[in-house]
Amino acid sequence: MINLNLNSNATTKSEHPLLDQKGNLGKRKLKSYIFAFMCFLATVSVIGLIAYLILDTYLQGSAWINADFFTNFASRMPNKSGIKAALFGTIWLLGITALFSIPVGVISGIYLEELMKRGYFHRFISVNVSNLAGVPSVVYGIFGLAFFVRMLGFERSLLSGALTLSLMSLPVIIISTREAIAAVPSSIKMGALAMGATKWQTARDHIFPTALPGILTGVILALSRAVGETAPLIILGAVSFLAFVPQGWNDGYTALPMQIYTWVSKPQEEFHQLAAATIIVLLGVLLVANSIAIFIRIRSRKVKL
């Protein structure tokens, strides 16, 4: 892919000025190629690594994925083990987390960016939201344990888990919502306001629809991260073996990453393969969730800017 033409100085005959390649052109072009190659290398190494991980996981786990794998609960015997409880737990968690974090996060983002008066309090909140985005998930787990599980008495339920994951997702959703809104051209906003619209009408009919793709990207990112979290769930007391599917928000639960964690820590090779199979399912769940969001995003872009 690298095509260097450094021999151009060899032509001694005086040629057409457009064909003159004397001077530092060769050197400049070389630098350009080196830069392009570095970029290529960086991209390929990342994609290659991910491809290798996925392939490796697939080779280990694909044999275990069948109907029984989805309909059985976890078991002492690898052959009878399945992920029914964990899969349903994850879907429940994802649902409740989305239910809490998306509206609260998006509305907070709109308020902070569009409506709130700029001042010390605004800056104080902005800085703290940014800081919260960098807090490790374990810390959210500890907070959730103290606040939701103990203080509010939600016990080790789906609700405690989902609320904790919601808190963890909020900063990312708020920040990306703010960024998406800030990226809406001010000409659209000013145009709407100059038409005698209130701030709410402007936000609802123009700012929000224009910012929607950006907001959804942030939501996808935040929820994907939440679904893959293990650490806070361990602290919150998600169960590692569960022989029932949660029926409501106050039931005990387990989740796919919990199941993976439990199986990986077992000595038997078969359980490791089960963990690999579970990883494939988890990736599948993420893929489905992302596809839905991308679908909404494309639909919302029907009118091109």
Next chain:
Amino acid sequence: MNKETVIEVQKVGIWYGENKAVKDINLTIERQKVFALIGPSGCGKSTLLRCFNRMNDFVDGFRIEGSISYRGMNIYDKKVDPVVVRKCIGMVFQKPNPFPSSIFENIAWAPRINGYKGDISELVETSLTKAGLWKEVKDRLKSSGFSLSGGQQQRLCIARTIAMQPDVILMDEPCSALDPISTSIIEELISELKKQYSIVIVTHSMQQAARVSDQTAFLFRGDLIEMGDTSKIFSMPDQKLTKEYISGKFG
């Protein structure tokens, strides 16, 4: 011809933080006339225009002293809601800024949110007709506002402003992003519109001010240098500075 005053500017000073952009200006804008604000960049003409419909309220550090009266009522009065001001005094911006929606929706939006009771489709048609755009777009009202050319987009923005049935239309260099042909179409439109609306136009082009306006005010570094009938300003201005500016010595 009645000489009713529609906007009266009294001792208006405009501040952006510590910087005084407009210094104690007095102006009278008459009904159903075209009033042009001219002057070099940074003279405060756009700043002043944006005060007429309180668009400067969105600028941090903005402060105004003095009063701007619309039909005898100070628009900066505490009892006055800026949303209502903007409904009576519409605005067309420098760069065409249609909404990212269909041509129809671009026009129907403002009347709808303002609680218009009549037939919206009819209003869209009359507004587009008044803006001289109906014939060009009547077969594609559903397509995006962005599919139009720059000049058409600007006329769409004018149609959208007309649709809210304002009394005054403010235009902030409406032709500066347009080609000469689109510009002349818009200028013709302005002459047509003044039969029904009062128009205040900010322009960089002195020829444009001379062509379209009835009255002109020349601003320089935040001061009002001269104001009067356009024909007089451009033929025998009182001030030396005005003369130099219109003859192209600076600016």
